[in-house]
Amino acid sequence: MRRRARPQAGFLLAGLIALAWLGAAACVNFRPAVQPPGLEVESLVVCRNAAFSGGLHVAEGAARTFGLDIPSLFALASLRDIDRGIALRFKWYAPDGVLARDSGPMPVDPGEKYLDKVTAFDRLDFAPGRIEPREGAWTVVLFLDETPADQTSFNIKK
Amino acid sequence: MKPPTQRRQRPGRPARRPRPAPGAAKKFRGAAAFLLTALLTASAAPGAAGPSAGEASAKRAVLRVEAEYIAYSFDRHAFIARNASFDLPPYRVSCGTLRADLSARAFLALGGVVLTREGESLRADALSFDPAASGALLLDYGDSLEARSLTLGAGADAAAAAPPPPAKLRAAEAVSLAAVRGSLLYAVCRSLDITPAYDAFGRDVVLYVEGLESVGFRSLKLSAAEAALSRRPGLSLNSLWFSRDRGIRGRASYSVLDPGRADSLTRLEYEEHSVIKDFPGPARQADLTTDSSWTLRPDLGLGFRGNANTSGLLDARLWLDKSWAQKKLSTRWDLTLSRPVGQPVETWLGLKAAYDAGGAGRLAAAGRLGSAGQAVGDFSYAARLGGNLDFQASSLYTRVRRGADGARSSILDGRLRLSYTSRLFNLASDYHLNADLAEGRTLRSPQLRMESGPLPFYGGLLQAGLSNVFIHNTLGGKGSSSSSYSNNTAFRLSAAPVPLARGLLLDFSLALEQFLEKEGRNFTSGGAVVNLKRRWPAGVTLEGFYSLQSRRRTRGGLLEGTTSQDLSGVLRLQPSEGLNAWVAASYDPKNGRFKQSFADLTLAVIRGWRFHSLLQYDFVLNKLSNVDLYLIRDAGRFELRLMWRSLSRQFLVELLPK
Numbered sequence A: 001m002r003r004r005a006r007p008q009a010g011f012l013l014a015g016l017i018a019l020a021w022l023g024a025a026a027c028v029n030f031r032p033a034v035q036p037p038g039l040e041v042e043s044l045v046v047c048r049n050a051a052f053s054g055g056l057h058v059a060e061g062a063a064r065t066f067g068l069d070i071p072s073l074f075a076l077a078s079l080r081d082i083d084r085g086i087a088l089r090f091k092w093y094a095p096d097g098v099l100a101r102d103s104g105p106m107p108v109d110p111g112e113k114y115l116d117k118v119t120a121f122d123r124l125d126f127a128p129g130r131i132e133p134r135e136g137a138w139t140v141v142l143f144l145d146e147t148p149a150d151q152t153s154f155n156i157k158k
Numbered sequence B: 001m002k003p004p005t006q007r008r009q010r011p012g013r014p015a016r017r018p019r020p021a022p023g024a025a026k027k028f029r030g031a032a033a034f035l036l037t038a039l040l041t042a043s044a045a046p047g048a049a050g051p052s053a054g055e056a057s058a059k060r061a062v063l064r065v066e067a068e069y070i071a072y073s074f075d076r077h078a079f080i081a082r083n084a085s086f087d088l089p090p091y092r093v094s095c096g097t098l099r100a101d102l103s104a105r106a107f108l109a110l111g112g113v114v115l116t117r118e119g120e121s122l123r124a125d126a127l128s129f130d131p132a133a134s135g136a137l138l139l140d141y142g143d144s145l146e147a148r149s150l151t152l153g154a155g156a157d158a159a160a161a162a163p164p165p166p167a168k169l170r171a172a173e174a175v176s177l178a179a180v181r182g183s184l185l186y187a188v189c190r191s192l193d194i195t196p197a198y199d200a201f202g203r204d205v206v207l208y209v210e211g212l213e214s215v216g217f218r219s220l221k222l223s224a225a226e227a228a229l230s231r232r233p234g235l236s237l238n239s240l241w242f243s244r245d246r247g248i249r250g251r252a253s254y255s256v257l258d259p260g261r262a263d264s265l266t267r268l269e270y271e272e273h274s275v276i277k278d279f280p281g282p283a284r285q286a287d288l289t290t291d292s293s294w295t296l297r298p299d300l301g302l303g304f305r306g307n308a309n310t311s312g313l314l315d316a317r318l319w320l321d322k323s324w325a326q327k328k329l330s331t332r333w334d335l336t337l338s339r340p341v342g343q344p345v346e347t348w349l350g351l352k353a354a355y356d357a358g359g360a361g362r363l364a365a366a367g368r369l370g371s372a373g374q375a376v377g378d379f380s381y382a383a384r385l386g387g388n389l390d391f392q393a394s395s396l397y398t399r400v401r402r403g404a405d406g407a408r409s410s411i412l413d414g415r416l417r418l419s420y421t422s423r424l425f426n427l428a429s430d431y432h433l434n435a436d437l438a439e440g441r442t443l444r445s446p447q448l449r450m451e452s453g454p455l456p457f458y459g460g461l462l463q464a465g466l467s468n469v470f471i472h473n474t475l476g477g478k479g480s481s482s483s484s485y486s487n488n489t490a491f492r493l494s495a496a497p498v499p500l501a502r503g504l505l506l507d508f509s510l511a512l513e514q515f516l517e518k519e520g521r522n523f524t525s526g527g528a529v530v531n532l533k534r535r536w537p538a539g540v541t542l543e544g545f546y547s548l549q550s551r552r553r554t555r556g557g558l559l560e561g562t563t564s565q566d567l568s569g570v571l572r573l574q575p576s577e578g579l580n581a582w583v584a585a586s587y588d589p590k591n592g593r594f595k596q597s598f599a600d601l602t603l604a605v606i607r608g609w610r611f612h613s614l615l616q617y618d619f620v621l622n623k624l625s626n627v628d629l630y631l632i633r634d635a636g637r638f639e640l641r642l643m644w645r646s647l648s649r650q651f652l653v654e655l656l657p658k
Helices: A007-026 B022-043 B051-059 B166-173 B177-181 B224-229
Strands: A040-047 A049-053 A056-060 A065-067 A072-082 A086-093 A099-102 A106-108 A115-125 A136-144 A147-157 B005-009 B063-073 B078-088 B091-101 B106-117 B120-129 B135-141 B145-151 B185-194 B200-209 B212-221 B234-243 B247-258 B262-272 B284-297 B300-309 B314-324 B329-339 B346-356 B362-370 B374-385 B389-399 B411-421 B425-436 B441-452 B455-457 B462-477 B480-495 B498-501 B504-517 B522-536 B540-555 B558-576 B579-588 B593-604 B609-618 B623-635 B638-645 B650-657
Touching: A040 A056, A040 A136, A040 A147, A040 B177, A049 A072, A049 A115, A056 A072, A056 A115, A072 A086, A072 A136, A072 A147, A086 A115, A099 A115, A106 A115, A147 B091, A147 B106, A147 B120, A147 B166, B063 B177, B063 B200, B078 B177, B091 B120, B091 B166, B106 B166, B120 B145, B120 B166, B346 B374
Parallel strands: A065 A147
Antiparallel strands: A040 A072, A049 A056, A072 A115, A086 A099, A086 A106, A086 A136, A115 B005, A136 A147, B063 B078, B063 B185, B078 B091, B091 B106, B106 B120, B120 B135, B135 B145, B185 B200, B200 B212, B234 B247, B247 B262, B262 B284, B284 B300, B300 B314, B314 B329, B329 B346, B346 B362, B362 B374, B374 B389, B389 B411, B411 B425, B425 B441, B441 B462, B455 B462, B462 B480, B480 B504, B498 B504, B504 B522, B522 B540, B540 B558, B558 B579, B579 B593, B593 B609, B609 B623, B623 B638, B638 B650
8 A cells, every 4th residue: 555645744844945935035135236446456367478369368378386497477467447547567576575577657548438347467577697587486466556456476386 | 569458448338337237137136036045045054144143243253344345255265355444453454455265264455554553553565364363464565575574462472473374375365356256156245244263244245146136135144155065163954955765854963163172073864754655764764973072182082983873773982092202102992882783782892002113113902802702902013124124014813793693703814024125126025824713724825926116128218017926825724734826927018109200109008917826727818008199289189099908718738718909099179278079989890890989078158157068879789878968167166067967867956065
């Protein structure tokens, strides 16, 4: 003889689910979401090359560790919602804290236009006797109007 | 050279920041709200959402962050805040950006960092810290990178306050706005509390599912999904689910985590089967397991492990660890109570001791006494004699209950091993004795093993290896004795890849094996594998394998055996990072027919989603034997998989921690 499912267990399950949904719904509100305050740095990456694609630069060979034989490195920044003129600046620091390269100010002027995305890069060329690719942790800092806005580190190893 | 900056402008847009279209947001709110409440109901601990949770979190927060904009990623358990301010006693801190990886307990304040307290103000470009630690690091990016240590906390010892290690700074740096906004699930708010367990509670939170604005909460434990993915202190409802084959299933756990003092995890699993029609087993089933350890002193520890279920199984073990002389000598007392299903209860009391005598070797001895006259004892000694010689000796005596009539086994097992290791070859001599004292039988088995290291020829173009194993067995008992022996010799030769032309490589390996034994069942085996690989610059590779295996048996001048051949080819395509595909087919040259074929395709779709398919075609049955289709979302610490498998006709949704 086949045993039938107990109907009270089904009611119990339905009740539990309804209670859980009601409990969750009681905490819900419908306020508008907080919006970010204007211009933003979306990302800063160190890569082997900055290629051009779709009107913007894209990182090629992005990594956090590079070999001693690397001839040059790129720092690629991506920014959003540019509605005013700004100045970008990249500073590269060697493992001992010495400033290896300063890009100087790089102005971005949208004029009267609104730019939803901007990419910018700076290149560090290693040259014997000038900028040696020393082993250790290097740091790149992106300045926005002379204020640090993003930073990233990478390692150079044998 | 191209200009260093590139811009993309939306035509006809005014010079202002865009707002999301209200119609589009409303369109997805309903669906996203349904998904979210279901997810949170299933995975959140009790009290995860609601005003009480938020008020409670504020009281015990180690950090309260107020900001113009905070975005928290559920995928990565990390957040980024703009124009933030927070208390880091004894300072009040403000900064342009605060980014934190809560799993790594790493925080980085960046841009215009100002620390103020009564009569004092400090300025820096960056601040690396952990709110639960007393050391922090101030960084300045001027003509050189300068770092200053900072002591936090009212009574903190400046000398003992170590700044965060560089790894923490790297972890916080890796949190970017693009990564947070690219999450499967992220939330935005203006106020966030971090608890001592590094959970995050947000107030007036709006959630985003795959970038689509969805439901908002007055207060929400943002790391609620953490409970489902990893172990959290306190009581957690890990899962509550219904399936048609097992009924209602629930899993809850209670965890205590006090690093260096206590570590306890108790889990309860419950299944209610009565809701399923004609379920063949019991109406319900529960299983309770607990695993706890306490460190009473650095040299004294206590532990308990237990398991009980409604089937009648009971298993409990209590142990006490004690060590002396910087843990060179250690002991463990343990008491075990065990009742397997349908078996009588057994109790065991044991003592285990180990002594590390450094260069003189390591000695270990253990003994256990069980109910009904059972006993187990073992002894082992291992030492390195000089630079290349190793000596190992071990013995084990067991007297345990065998069968239902109360009979007991009595077995003594002993091993001796002396081995020599060098760059050219390894040599090992073993002696194994197994004596069944109750039955009066013994097995003695001396063995000699030799293996040469890979020997290079022709400047490393070829590598050869030879190994040999000789075993002599003597079985004795009740006045009789018999002996047997066997010897197995193996030779391997392999070649490094040889470039035949540009982009064309060939490599091969050969193996030959001869097995001899006293009874005359002798085998000769041989095999060869050839691999040809052709590469083209556009990410296309074609590979071909051919293998030939033969096994022959010689008996009284007769030769019998089998030979098998296999030919297979693989075509790989990887023209870009987003596309990866391969097709493979295997062919049986002996019978002149194809065997089977596989095809695999992985394609990046959008926002971390990728499509993956695996097809298998069977030429013998002449049909597509299986198709697996996956839609996978890489979501930081976990992976969401939607999978369809034709073989079992199943559609599966999986959430896998990485």
